[in-house]
Amino acid sequence: MFGVGTTELIIFLLIVLVVFGARRVPEIGRSLGEAIREFKDSISGAKNEPTTEKKDVPPSDKGE
Numbered sequence: 261m262f263g264v265g266t267t268e269l270i271i272f273l274l275i276v277l278v279v280f281g282a283r284r285v286p287e288i289g290r291s292l293g294e295a296i297r298e299f300k301d302s303i304s305g306a307k308n309e310p311t312t313e314k315k316d317v318p319p320s321d322k323g324e
Contacts, residue, residue, distance in 0.1 A: 276288075
């Protein structure tokens with residue numbers, strides 16, 4: 261994974277744990293996950309875009 265081995269990953273996680281503390285690590289992970297999810301949604305544009313398709317409307321009987 262990106263050239264990072266198991267030892268480097270463990271050392272990185274220990275440094276994060278020491279710097280931020282045990283209480284903040286789950287919060288940081290959760291907010292990072294939400295940010296990644298929102299970024300993917302904005303890239304795909306699937307969820308929040310309004311539909312622009314025109315529905316088939318039958319012709320009116322107004323004699324135009």
